[in-house]
Amino acid sequence: MNRTYELMFIVRPDMTEEDQDKLISTLESAVTSTGGQVKNVERMGKRRLAYKVRKFHDGVYILLTVEGSGGLIHELERRLRVSEPVIKFLTVRIDEEQKRLNKIKAIRNARRKVSTTVATPEAAGEAPAVTA
Amino acid sequence: MADETRPGSTQGGDTAPGGDRGERRPPRSGPGGPRGEGGPGGRKYFRRKKVCKFCVEKIEAINYKDVRLLAQFVAESGKIVPRRLTGVCTPHQRRLSSAIKQARNIALLPFAGRAS
Numbered sequence: 001m002n003r004t005y006e007l008m009f010i011v012r013p014d015m016t017e018e019d020q021d022k023l024i025s026t027l028e029s030a031v032t033s034t035g036g037q038v039k040n041v042e043r044m045g046k047r048r049l050a051y052k053v054r055k056f057h058d059g060v061y062i063l064l065t066v067e068g069s070g071g072l073i074h075e076l077e078r079r080l081r082v083s084e085p086v087i088k089f090l091t092v093r094i095d096e097e098q099k100r101l102n103k104i105k106a107i108r109n110a111r112r113k114v115s116t117t118v119a120t121p122e123a124a125g126e127a128p129a130v131t132a
Numbered sequence: 133m134a135d136e137t138r139p140g141s142t143q144g145g146d147t148a149p150g151g152d153r154g155e156r157r158p159p160r161s162g163p164g165g166p167r168g169e170g171g172p173g174g175r176k177y178f179r180r181k182k183v184c185k186f187c188v189e190k191i192e193a194i195n196y197k198d199v200r201l202l203a204q205f206v207a208e209s210g211k212i213v214p215r216r217l218t219g220v221c222t223p224h225q226r227r228l229s230s231a232i233k234q235a236r237n238i239a240l241l242p243f244a245g246r247a248s
Contacts, residue, residue, distance in 0.1 A: 008197075008238055050242040059239070063197075090238040092196070101192055 004039070004067050004098065009080055009089035010059035013046055020060065023083065027064065030075060036068025054087045065094075182219025186228075194227045196234035202241060206232060210244045 011020060020043070028038050044061035053059065066072070073091055080089045186194070196202070205213050205220070205228055212232055215225040235241040 010239065049239040050236070051239060051245075053239055088239060090234060092234065097193065104192055
């Protein structure tokens with residue numbers, strides 16, 4: 001439970017705003033019915049695609065940040081796959097990445113605060129080779 | 133890559149492994165070292181030591197969504213540029229590579245050919 005996913009999908013460019021809203025609200029209701037939570041919906045607007053997808057050269061990108069279980073994503077992807085206006089989708093799991101980023105930020109803040117005294121023991125060994 | 137061990141580089145190399153180390157060419161010496169040799173066109177001489185852009189600017193998250201950042205590491209043909217040319221460090225190159233592949237899948241970057 002409580003895995004965070006980022007679901008980005010591309011919708012046909014000739015789809016109206018209200019149809020997009022309908023699609024998004026369908027997905028949102030699917031999320032909440034299975035006990036998940038929609039964190040964020042972001043419409044990235046119409047963009048030119050890097051290659052032709054189902055004969056389209058442009059598409060409307062929509063980004064959905066969702067929190068829930070794996071089964072939820074399975075269900076969402078199934079819906080996206082059968083829905084006709086959606087031409088591509090990509091799901092990325094982001095909770096592990098967020099954990100890593102938060103850890104690094106915490107280490108950085110701790111290091112900044114304790115700058116005069118000895119550095120915290122976590123800063124020494126834990127940080128993966130990201131910090132210079 | 134320069135980190136490969138060279139078996140028995142010396143002529144009468146039956147000395148103990150400790151002794152061998154002295155004979156073997158240390159990987160970091162010489163003109164520019166392994167980076168210089170791996171450079172384009174077989175340039176053997178000094179190559180200014182490239183630094184990893186992500187390490188320097190402390191960019192933590194390499195997201196598949198920021199196309200502009202990713203496009204700097206993609207060649208004209210759409211191929212991912214090897215790290216010996218860009219100077220990116222290994223963990224960042226791995227993350228960059230997966231981000232580029234994700235971006236390709238969602239049609240933000242092309243698989244082949246110029247980005248339109």
